[in-house]
Amino acid sequence: MERIPILRMGQFLLVTIQVDMHDRLAVQLQDDLTEKISEWSSRGVLIDISTLEIVDSFIGRMLANIAAMARVLDAETVVVGMQPAVAITLVELGMSLAGVRTALNVETGMELLYELRGDFHSEMGG
């Protein structure tokens, strides 16, 4: 079965959504991510949606769910790269993804994750 790949970068997970997702694939991603967070004790998840052409209420709900589930597993979630047209439409649809953190691109998203998990630096510094 088709799957969205999850990359492991140290204590963070990186997911790039590049396909026009059908609903089963989205549910699969949700399952895979929670499993990996738990398996690798990840502290953060970065989801890049910059190539996604729409986010409807189903995908919006999936993003909110992932953030909520990750939070329970002690990991932060940052969604990056949402396109203006997608953001305008999502707001009009009535979704604000209140529990989800966002950043403009992967770079600022990673900075935000490091900022949120300040303990990483102290661990490295001794």
Added chain:
Amino acid sequence: MKSVKQETVLLTTSGDVVVARQKVRQWAMEMKFTLVDQTKLVTAASELARNALDHGKGGQMVIEHVENSIRNGLKLVFEDRGPGIPDIEAALRDGFTTAGGMGLGLGGSKRLVNDFQIESEPGKGTRITVVRWK
């Protein structure tokens, strides 16, 4: 409202929702809708196609290029043979849900288009017609 051309997409599996989105995108691009308008149309189509599939046990979507005296529009008609919607007003309210979702499907898609019309007969099915004008 005059019809210029139309096409039908069957909605029987969740993969068909993806096909419906792609078709609407293609038509909206051909009609030169702005990127934001395209996105709104495709998102509304995604919501309503999924609605027809999840609640209406499948059906079809008809895409139509329409025009009146001064404007062009893209009209989408979703038809299903499901149980119908007993209380349309309630179904349009944000937060209304029967499938355990966020209940933004119908009310949300209404805000993404210019014209929105629901006809439903309990036991027979539902027809939702939306138009976005350029």
Added chain:
Amino acid sequence: MSKLPEMISKHQEAIRADWLKQMSGAVRRADLMSNEEIDSQSRELLTTIASGAKSGGITNLDGPAWTPAREALAAISASRAKQGFTTSETAIFVLSLKQPLFAMVRKELAASPDAVFDEIWKATLLLDNLALITADAFQTTREKFIARQQEELMELSTPVVKLWDGILALPIIGTLDSARTQVVMESLLQAVVQTNSRFAIIDITGVPTVDTLVAQHLLKTITAARLMGAECIISGVRPQIAQTIVHLGIDLANVITKAKLADAFALALQRTGKTVVAMDSGNAKKTLFKKEE
């Protein structure tokens, strides 16, 4: 079978001369168009009507035989709509053809009063139909004209300016309606992506009033920017607007607002780790803005 088509063809020049005389009394607008223009328009129209009537009959004007006449009418209406004629002045141009046509019918069929009445009735129907086509075309031209002007107005709408690396400003001047807000919102969010800006300042000093709808649009823009990973700051909120916002019960609790654009800019600088320091009097190197290390 009507004799009208044949009569129009035969007496075309006479009818036209009479028509021009009619118009000089009733609907000539010497201020808006020249004699030559009227001359050529009337000639073209009468020729196309004559040929349309001859090959297409006078009851149904939808067929291909009447296409040249319909197009001529549309062109005349369009040019008049642009020149500033009123709808009735444009319709009368066509309707003033009635009198010359009736006169001609009466003269030609003088021997048979019944036939005169019959043909005049048919001529009336024909001209009424032509007048309706004219009015429709006139209206369409006006509507397209208005739509285009609206689009042009939109385009000069509102520029997004870059204040500093990662900080944009959008000074809004004039009343915000939903169409304009949509354009403004799109260009702001587009600029956020293009310039990779984490902060966008929306300055509403130049906005005369804020009603519920405008406030909702602003809130939507702010929410959309947040979804993209950028933060909006509203500045230039005048005292009476602050009062209105509270009276309308609009919740701006989650929105950063500042009185002046300068305050908003300072806040954005601070949030991006920069600060404004005074110049050292003896220092020739002007370091106005210094990044915090």
